[in-house]
Amino acid sequence: MEISLIINGHVFEFKPGQTILEVAEAHDIQIPTLCHLKGLTPTGSCRICVVEVERARSLMAACCTPAAPGMDVKTESARVVSARKTILELLLASGNHNCGLPGSESGSWSDFQLRVQSEDGASELCPAWGDCRLQDLAFRYQVKANRFSNIPSPYLPEMKNPLIVRDFSRCILCGRCVQACNEVQVNRAISFGYRGKDTKIVASGDGPLFQSECVFCGECIQACPTGALVEKKARYAWRPADTEKIRTTCPYCGVGCQQWLHVRNGRIVKVTGVENAQPNRGRLCVKGRFGYDFIYSEDRLKTPLVREENGTFREASWDEALYLVANRFKQIIADHGPDALAGVSCARSINEDSYNMQKLFRAVIKTNNIDHCART
Amino acid sequence: MTNSFNEFDKAKMFLVIGSNMTEAHPVAATFVKNAVLNGAELILVDPRKHRLADFATLHAQIRVGSDIAFLNSLMHVLIAEDLYDKKFVNSCTIGFKELTETVQAYSPEMATGICGVEPELIRTIARRLAAVKPCMLCYTLGITEHTCGRNNVVSTANLQMLLGNMGVECGGVNPLRGQNNVQGACDMGALPNVFPGYQKVGDLTAMAKFEKAWNVDRLPGKNGLMIPQMMDGLVSGAVKGFYIFGENLANTEPDIRKVEHELASAEFLVCQDIFQNETTRFAHVILPAAAWSENDGTFTNSERRVSRVRTASPPPGEAKPNWWIFKQIAKRMGQEWESDSAREIWDNELSELAPSLHGIKYARLEGNGLQWPCPTEDHEGTCFLHKDGAFTCGLGQFLPVEWTPPAEVPDADYPFVLSTGRRLTHYHTRTQTGRCEGLNDLLGEETADISLADAGTMGIQQGELIRVKSRRGEVLVKANVTREVPSGMVWMAFHFREACANWLTNPAFDPITLTAEYKACAVAIEKIEN
Numbered sequence A: 001m002e003i004s005l006i007i008n009g010h011v012f013e014f015k016p017g018q019t020i021l022e023v024a025e026a027h028d029i030q031i032p033t034l035c036h037l038k039g040l041t042p043t044g045s046c047r048i049c050v051v052e053v054e055r056a057r058s059l060m061a062a063c064c065t066p067a068a069p070g071m072d073v074k075t076e077s078a079r080v081v082s083a084r085k086t087i088l089e090l091l092l093a094s095g096n097h098n099c100g101l102p103g104s105e106s107g108s109w110s111d112f113q114l115r116v117q118s119e120d121g122a123s124e125l126c127p128a129w130g131d132c133r134l135q136d137l138a139f140r141y142q143v144k145a146n147r148f149s150n151i152p153s154p155y156l157p158e159m160k161n162p163l164i165v166r167d168f169s170r171c172i173l174c175g176r177c178v179q180a181c182n183e184v185q186v187n188r189a190i191s192f193g194y195r196g197k198d199t200k201i202v203a204s205g206d207g208p209l210f211q212s213e214c215v216f217c218g219e220c221i222q223a224c225p226t227g228a229l230v231e232k233k234a235r236y237a238w239r240p241a242d243t244e245k246i247r248t249t250c251p252y253c254g255v256g257c258q259q260w261l262h263v264r265n266g267r268i269v270k271v272t273g274v275e276n277a278q279p280n281r282g283r284l285c286v287k288g289r290f291g292y293d294f295i296y297s298e299d300r301l302k303t304p305l306v307r308e309e310n311g312t313f314r315e316a317s318w319d320e321a322l323y324l325v326a327n328r329f330k331q332i333i334a335d336h337g338p339d340a341l342a343g344v345s346c347a348r349s350i351n352e353d354s355y356n357m358q359k360l361f362r363a364v365i366k367t368n369n370i371d372h373c374a375r376t
Numbered sequence B: 001m002t003n004s005f006n007e008f009d010k011a012k013m014f015l016v017i018g019s020n021m022t023e024a025h026p027v028a029a030t031f032v033k034n035a036v037l038n039g040a041e042l043i044l045v046d047p048r049k050h051r052l053a054d055f056a057t058l059h060a061q062i063r064v065g066s067d068i069a070f071l072n073s074l075m076h077v078l079i080a081e082d083l084y085d086k087k088f089v090n091s092c093t094i095g096f097k098e099l100t101e102t103v104q105a106y107s108p109e110m111a112t113g114i115c116g117v118e119p120e121l122i123r124t125i126a127r128r129l130a131a132v133k134p135c136m137l138c139y140t141l142g143i144t145e146h147t148c149g150r151n152n153v154v155s156t157a158n159l160q161m162l163l164g165n166m167g168v169e170c171g172g173v174n175p176l177r178g179q180n181n182v183q184g185a186c187d188m189g190a191l192p193n194v195f196p197g198y199q200k201v202g203d204l205t206a207m208a209k210f211e212k213a214w215n216v217d218r219l220p221g222k223n224g225l226m227i228p229q230m231m232d233g234l235v236s237g238a239v240k241g242f243y244i245f246g247e248n249l250a251n252t253e254p255d256i257r258k259v260e261h262e263l264a265s266a267e268f269l270v271c272q273d274i275f276q277n278e279t280t281r282f283a284h285v286i287l288p289a290a291a292w293s294e295n296d297g298t299f300t301n302s303e304r305r306v307s308r309v310r311t312a313s314p315p316p317g318e319a320k321p322n323w324w325i326f327k328q329i330a331k332r333m334g335q336e337w338e339s340d341s342a343r344e345i346w347d348n349e350l351s352e353l354a355p356s357l358h359g360i361k362y363a364r365l366e367g368n369g370l371q372w373p374c375p376t377e378d379h380e381g382t383c384f385l386h387k388d389g390a391f392t393c394g395l396g397q398f399l400p401v402e403w404t405p406p407a408e409v410p411d412a413d414y415p416f417v418l419s420t421g422r423r424l425t426h427y428h429t430r431t432q433t434g435r436c437e438g439l440n441d442l443l444g445e446e447t448a449d450i451s452l453a454d455a456g457t458m459g460i461q462q463g464e465l466i467r468v469k470s471r472r473g474e475v476l477v478k479a480n481v482t483r484e485v486p487s488g489m490v491w492m493a494f495h496f497r498e499a500c501a502n503w504l505t506n507p508a509f510d511p512i513t514l515t516a517e518y519k520a521c522a523v524a525i526e527k528i529e530n
């Protein structure tokens, strides 16, 4: 049996159980969302995804309304657009959303900007500028930020954690981080706390993250649609406009998570999980997300080193070092045979390195004394 | 792994043994937790009540090193109560009779004396495993890092064959590999007994094939040395020159004092690395290498998935890709190798030589990579192995094994068991994670994890400095009093040189794999009186 509905005048078939949002997305019709986290039960809290359904009295949230046969849906009608505008205006007024949105004709804009920047301890726009769904939607719907007066957040930003900055003044209470923590990574560290205008995302006992169950996987940052959760190391070091994204594989454990390296001016400035990729489907752990900057350590070996008679190391050219190794190896082979040489390869390095090392031992040195820590 | 990570959240039953997944393979653990939230059962077999225990339906808190007794007892119950998969056993396996004879002795009442798990719990677990199928069995180093490591592995396979859980989606025997490219380094033949693609050293056809490909004559036909034998050889003089690529053996091998003596005995030691570390102190030449994101290449994860690694920034100073360094040494020893990039090495050489990788080429690795076996370029890769009971060497063979105790067990002088492993925030000897801003703030020092009961008896406070000593050495370390470990056990990691567990661990090895018994040795703990 075929079942179908109408979206913006087009007829689409769907499977029972699909939401309006899912049917629309399957046909490349974009309905904006904020609180909805793909794959999880919709909470329907932000209502930005509302659509107009013929004969329904009120607008319906597309992310949690099941598609029904014969439904006639409009995703960008005048009523829908006006409702979305109001939602966005309220959200923008609810915190330090200083991304330089249009409509700042009143004189208080610069006062606002100055207050926010002093709270941020920075002379920049929001650290999520350019990577914020709220900002994107405000632009898309040409929302002016001055219809409602700004209500400063009752909570100070939490700067004292390693790795993660929690800025409650930019939190729109969408709940994505709570779902990411409880339903995706299942670390159960954060939840909604308090009520009404005091509502806040809290870790256990409303303490800082580092004193809670939090394991700093950073899934919440990746889920946050605004600048409320940001990587401490990437804060102001990163803007998407001049950043290149390079896909790679995590260098730590054997899961092999797929990562985006965000590279700015030739430096990795942050790492995120590749959504929908195998095997990790966007997820990373603390090492995968935050364990990248060792490559820029001043301690890196930069030239070959050769040990002197007195035991200290001196710098050497590649040519000198390579000849030294080759000649000593040849000498050892001549004196004691190839089996007097042995090598240990690296289980952290790329396949091609291990291949070449075993080839060096087998084909050149002529021994099978090649191993790696396969068993640890 | 015979199966894949993307089967985890569809699975209905897990048996996780010797794997602290939430810390060692955190993202894999998230999929197990998702499955549990969706109603899957999780049976945890582990001496420690680590974080995964919060999600376990049943937790068999076995004694360290008693895995075989426990697993044999499960099989005893499955056979005694006629709960095993007869169809699979009859059509896909051999050796059932021998297995039956061996596990006969391991009644739950007998096994409880070894593993400490109540007979009723053993029976319940066996019955649950028979009731909910298939089951994904996952293990990590808690299985392999024992003097009976190989037998532990064999036992897990015996159990899964007996349950008929092989060759099916959401089943299988799934070792989560510790390091990102352990699987790959094995596949590449960085092992003393196999060429790339597990073609045996000494096999005349394989030798001829590689001689031709590498344009050399008379490749050596006898198996080489494994790491512990190499280390012994440094002292005995059998090994004169030693080449260590990217390993900090001075901290990672058991019994640091012994290891350092061995390294110091090397007549000529080459270290190729990205940092100076405790091992490079003994080197005669140190070669600076490009790191992870300074290379193009591939890693192969636990589920045999080959994924791309890409360059984000150039290496510092004159550091060079490792493959380049090996090529240059070969050249100075008289061999010119043609391939001049990781891609050329893969596409033109190793994928041509290893049949299971034959269909994998860089051009095919743009997205999610490919899982081997992938024999041809139109093959889509393999999610799970032994489909429909087809084992590589014909029928699956039961290899019955007897339980043996760890090489060193607690006694009057050293009354505690020390078991070791990794913690979430750091990786191995911290050469990398220790240099990442923020990670040391999360975990800045080693601790010795001890039980509330033992802390109580000995009057040790949380965070108090204690002495932990074994027959090989001693460390001063802060006590971490925790519910995770049972009484009689001390648990430590090897991330920090100062209180590295490997000052204490026992260099006793599995006789076949030569894996060290990192998971069990005897120690004493002492309060420091002041």
Ligand code: SF4
Pocket (backbone or CB within 6 Å): A170, A171, A172, A173, A174, A175, A176, A177, A178, A201, A220, A223, A224, A225, A226, A228, A229
């Ligand atoms: S912190 Fe971010 S993800 Fe969490 S509720 Fe606030 S806006 Fe949403």
Ligand code: SF4
Pocket (backbone or CB within 6 Å): A250, A251, A252, A253, A254, A255, A256, A257, A280, A283, A284, A285, A286, A287, A288, A289, B025, B026, B027, B028
């Ligand atoms: S992100 Fe974490 S779980 Fe994933 S591969 Fe890296 S270390 Fe392993």
Ligand code: FES
Pocket (backbone or CB within 6 Å): A032, A033, A034, A035, A036, A042, A043, A044, A045, A046, A047, A048, A049, A050, A061, A062, A063, A064
């Ligand atoms: S996205 Fe639908 S209610 Fe928030």
